Each structure stands twice: as C-alpha cells, then as structure tokens.
Amino acid sequence: MLTLKVITENTDDVIRRLAKKHFDGKEIIGKVLDLDKKRRNTQASLDASLAELNVLSKSIGSLMKDGKKAEAEEAKAKTVQLKENNKTFENDMRDAETELQNLLVLIPNLPAEIVPEGNGADDNLTVKTGGAVPELSADALPHWELAKRYDIIDFELGVKITGAGFPVYKGKGARLQRALISFFLDNAREAGYLEVQPPYVVNTASGYGTGQLPDKEGQMYHCNEDDLYLIPTAEVPVTNIYRDVILNESELPIKNAAYSACFRREAGSYGKDVRGLNRLHQFDKVEIVRIDKPEHSYESLQEMVDYVQSLVDKLELPWRILRLCGGDISFTSALTYDFEVFSAAQKRWLEVSSVSNFESYQANRLKCRYKSADKKPQLCHTLNGSALALPRIVAALLENNQTPKGIRIPKALVPYTGFEYID
RNA sequence: GGAGAGGUGGCAGAGUGGUCGAUUGCGACGGUCUUGAAAACCGCUGAACCGAAAGGUUCCGGGGGUUCGAAUCCCUCCCUCUCCGCCA
Numbered sequence: 001m002l003t004l005k006v007i008t009e010n011t012d013d014v015i016r017r018l019a020k021k022h023f024d025g026k027e028i029i030g031k032v033l034d035l036d037k038k039r040r041n042t043q044a045s046l047d048a049s050l051a052e053l054n055v056l057s058k059s060i061g062s063l064m065k066d067g068k069k070a071e072a073e074e075a076k077a078k079t080v081q082l083k084e085n086n087k088t089f090e091n092d093m094r095d096a097e098t099e100l101q102n103l104l105v106l107i108p109n110l111p112a113e114i115v116p117e118g119n120g121a122d123d124n125l126t127v128k129t130g131g132a133v134p135e136l137s138a139d140a141l142p143h144w145e146l147a148k149r150y151d152i153i154d155f156e157l158g159v160k161i162t163g164a165g166f167p168v169y170k171g172k173g174a175r176l177q178r179a180l181i182s183f184f185l186d187n188a189r190e191a192g193y194l195e196v197q198p199p200y201v202v203n204t205a206s207g208y209g210t211g212q213l214p215d216k217e218g219q220m221y222h223c224n225e226d227d228l229y230l231i232p233t234a235e236v237p238v239t240n241i242y243r244d245v246i247l248n249e250s251e252l253p254i255k256n257a258a259y260s261a262c263f264r265r266e267a268g269s270y271g272k273d274v275r276g277l278n279r280l281h282q283f284d285k286v287e288i289v290r291i292d293k294p295e296h297s298y299e300s301l302q303e304m305v306d307y308v309q310s311l312v313d314k315l316e317l318p319w320r321i322l323r324l325c326g327g328d329i330s331f332t333s334a335l336t337y338d339f340e341v342f343s344a345a346q347k348r349w350l351e352v353s354s355v356s357n358f359e360s361y362q363a364n365r366l367k368c369r370y371k372s373a374d375k376k377p378q379l380c381h382t383l384n385g386s387a388l389a390l391p392r393i394v395a396a397l398l399e400n401n402q403t404p405k406g407i408r409i410p411k412a413l414v415p416y417t418g419f420e421y422i423d
Numbered sequence: 424g425g426a427g428a429g430g431u432g433g434c435a436g437a438g439u440g441g442u443c444g445a446u447u448g449c450g451a452c453g454g455u456c457u458u459g460a461a462a463a464c465c466g467c468u469g470a471a472c473c474g475a476a477a478g479g480u481u482c483c484g485g486g487g488g489u490u491c492g493a494a495u496c497c498c499u500c501c502c503u504c505u506c507c508g509c510c511a
Contacts, residue, residue: 039472039473040472040473040474041473043472043473043480044473044474044479044480046473046480047472047473047474047479047480047481048479048480050479050480050481051479051480053491053492054479054480054492056491056492057441057491057492058441058442058491058492059491060441060491060492061441061442061491061492062441062442064441064491065441072491073491075491076491077491078491079491079492080491082491083491246433246469246470248451376470377470
C-alpha cells in the first residue's frame with residue numbers, strides 16, 4: 001500500500017496519477033487525510049494522558065517506600081479518572097487506525113509516468129519485438145493435437161486423477177518440462193540470481209504480505225485444516241523471506257530465482273482461451289525476485305526485462321514486449337512489462353512473463369526496509385518477473401517447431417533435453 | 424498421534440511486581456595502534472508513532488485480565504524446540 005507520507009505530502013499528484021489507473025481517489029483520499037489528522041490528535045491526547053499516569057505511578061512507588069501511606073492513597077485516587085480517559089483514547093486510536101488501514105489497502109499503487117493511458121489489453125504499448133514467426137503449412141496442428149499425436153501430454157488422464165487443468169506430462173513431454181526448469185535456473189544463476197527453493201504452501205501472514213490476501217483469496221487453493229494456501233507463484237514465499245526484515249544497504253540488490261509449481265483456481269475462466277496449455281490450475285514456473293534501493297529499481301527492472309528477452313531469444317521464439325497501460329496494469333504495480341510469444345498454429349500471442357516494479361508499495365506491506373550507514377531505515381523497492389512460466393512456452397515450442405520429422409528442440413535446450421526431436 | 428520444555432534486542436543469554444527499552448557476551452559500526460590486516464584497547468549500537476524542536480508514548484510471541492505500577496502474576500490463543508510413536 002501507499003505510505004501516508006506520500007499521500008499527505010503529494011495529495012493532488014497522487015489523485016492525478018491514480019486517475020490513469022481509472023481510480024477516482026478524491027473521496028477516499030479525503031477520508032484518509034481526515035482520519036490521519038484524527039489519529040494524530042488522538043495520539044497526542046493519549047500520550048499526554050499516559051505520561052501523566054506514568055509520573056503518578058512513579059510517585060506512588062517512592063511515597064510507599066517513604067512510608068507516606070496517606071499521600072500514596074491520594075495519588076491512587078487520581079489515577080482512576082486518567083485510566084478511564086486512556087481507555088477512551090485508546091479505543092478512538094484503534095478505531096482510527098483500523099479504519100485508516102482498511103482505506104489504504106483499497107488504494108492502488110501509483111503508475112509510473114511512462115505508463116500509457118488506456119482501458120485494456122488493446123491499449124498496451126508494444127515496445128519491442130523479436131524473433132521470426134514461422135511459416136506453417138496449412139495442416140499445422142495446435143499444441144493439444146500435437147501433444148496427443150506424440151503422446152507427451154495427457155489432459156484426459158489429469159481429469160481422471162484430479163480435474164481439468166492438471167495435465168499429466170509423459171516421456172519426452174515430462175523431460176522437456178524438466179529441461180526447461182533446469183535451463184531457466186542455470187541461466188538465472190549465470191545472471192547473478194541466487195537460487196532458492198521455497199515452500200509451496202504459505203500461511204495467511206505471507207498471503208497478506210504480497211497482497212494475495214484479502215482480495216484475491218478466491219484465486220488460491222486453501223487447506224482448511226491448517227489454514228494454509230497453495231502458492232499461485234513463487235513470488236509469494238520468496239518475497240516473504242524479506243517480510244519484517246531490515247536489510248543492510250550492502251546486501252542490496254537482492255537477486256533470487258526460484259522454481260516452483262504454481263496453483264491457481266482460475267475461478268471464472270472458461271471458453272476457448274483455456275484449451276490445452278493456455279490456462280492451467282497447476283503449472284511450473286521459474287520466478288525472479290529483486291529487492292533494491294529506490295534509486296536503482298528502474299535500472300533493475302530494465303535489467304530483468306533484458307534478461308527475460310535473452311531467454312525467449314535462446315528459445316528461438318517470436319516475442320514482443322508490452323508496456324501495460326493504466327487500465328491493464330495490476331493494482332499493486334507501478335510499471336509492468338509483459339512478454340508474449342507467438343503460438344503459430346493458434347495464431348495467438350500468449351503471455352509468458354510479466355515483469356513488474358512495485359516500488360515501495362509491496363515493501364510497505366511487507367515491512368521490508370534497509371538501513372544505510374547513519375540513516376533511519378527506509379522502505380526497499382521490490383520487483384519480480386516470470387523467467388519463465390512453462391506451459392505457454394511449451395505450447396509455442398510445439399506449434400512453431402512442428403516439422404515432418406517431429407517437434408524440433410531449440411539448440412540451446414538440447415543439452416538439457418538430451419534429444420533434438422520429439423517424434 | 425502421546426509426553427515435556429520454551430518464546431526477551433542481529434544472535435546468544437540474564438532478568439520473576441517499581442527509576443528495565445531491559446545486565447552481560449558475541450556480532451556490527453566508529454576510533455586508537457599498524458605499511459596493511461589481525462589481536463588488544465576505547466567508544467557506540469533496536470524499532471514504530473506523535474512533535475518544528477525539546478521531549479513524549481508504545482513495543483520483552485499475539486490478545487485479554489489483576490495492579491497506582493507488569494518482561495515479571497493470572498487467563499487465552501499462536502508458534503517453536505526436545506523425547507517417544509509412525510513415516511519419506
């Protein structure tokens with residue numbers, strides 16, 4: 001969430017910038033300012049009252065020691081009214097604080113100035129493209145047909161075992177998954193990311209930390225018995241490593257990479273967009289997470305974008321990078337670049353990565369701060385991106401590389417798969 | 424699943440009703456010494472909020488209670504560890 005400091009010091013600017021996200025902040029920010037004022041006043045009163053009580057208590061202590069019983073009793077009597085006042089102030093304080101908190105979580109992050117205006121996916125700005133779209137013959141097949149032909153992914157079997165959206169990968173299909181995971185992790189390591197293996201199940205505190213809770217609760221699988229959630233992305237456990245942490249300036253930037261299975265309920269998603277590998281309930285992904293000083297975070301973002309580009313280049317896929325517009329960018333992000341690869345048989349662009357700078361929005365919730373030499377702790381900036389999500393990469397690889405000899409594996413991947421064709 | 428122990432500052436570890444935000448050790452940081460480093464010695468070292476500042480308030484797992492006063496007593500919840508059992 002946004003810090004009170006930003007809201008109070010740059011009120012008009014905040015409202016103006018929120019408008020790009022089609023968020024009318026005028027009323028809610030007015031309320032925030034009022035509540036903040038109320039909170040300050042209440043605290044001043046409460047502190048004064050508590051201070052008075054503290055003084056009295058100490059005096060009672062010393063009076064008792066000196067054997068001045070009567071005077072001590074007199075002082076005790078005075079505390080009654082003070083304690084009553086404290087209770088009132090405390091209640092007011094708590095009410096103001098929770099109300100303030102409840103409002104603050106409703107305000108989205110401010111979009112960066114370069115975020116384009118726009119309402120939805122059509123208004124995103126294509127900032128870069130690369131790779132060549134292959135010429136497929138007229139009888140080219142979509143990946144779900146290819147998966148069946150080569151018997152490498154069994155969607156029906158997954159339905160039997162679990163349900164739709166949980167495919168079973170077999171033979172070279174399974175080996176391709178494993179190869180891609182290793183390929184992504186090795187590349188990340190070479191780019192300076194520390195590999196971590198996080199839990200795939202998180203508690204509610206972690207869910208709140210990265211913002212999945214409370215609003216996106218319905219998108220996660222929940223284990224009732226233990227009140228734990230299956231992670232929708234490794235971002236959740238990895239970023240939460242840094243929850244309630246004050247980092248030393250010298251530790252920054254932090255660069256982590258993690259493979260995990262990801263679980264998403266995808267409630268409300270139906271139709272042709274979800275065929276085959278296009279949308280799954282369980283999928284594999286390698287995620288990169290960065291934590292950096294505010295003044296370096298946009299440099300970091302660019303580095304991450306360049307890094308993801310290097311991956312799709314090595315996989316010889318046609319790609320494009322979109323700068324998401326105000327209407328399409330997520331609630332918590334300040335600037336997001338989406339990577340899409342072209343899946344030639346479906347003739348569709350598929351999103352395979354989303355790289356975002358959250359600035360201090362997420363860090364404020366996480367209480368992730370850093371301390372430099374002699375300054376007070378201040379909030380870090382957090383960033384993350386997929387590098388990469390597997391299913392749609394596999395979809396594009398299968399479709400784009402179908403040949404009479406079988407599915408051709410890109411050169412960079414062959415050392416990992418151990419085979420050049422799926423046939 | 425059964426039994427027990429415990430949650431205190433970056434870590435270790437004292438503190439069992441009053442001046443304790445908390446002894447001490449380690450670590451970190453600054454300095455002296457040194458060509459440099461180590462060692463030694465000296466100093467310093469939590470966070471949040473209110474306040475222009477001075478200063479004030481809060482925080483010893485969370486919440487509640489007793490008391491003029493709670494890290495310390497009571498209740499409750501959560502978590503961690505150890506042993507036994509089961510098991511990858």
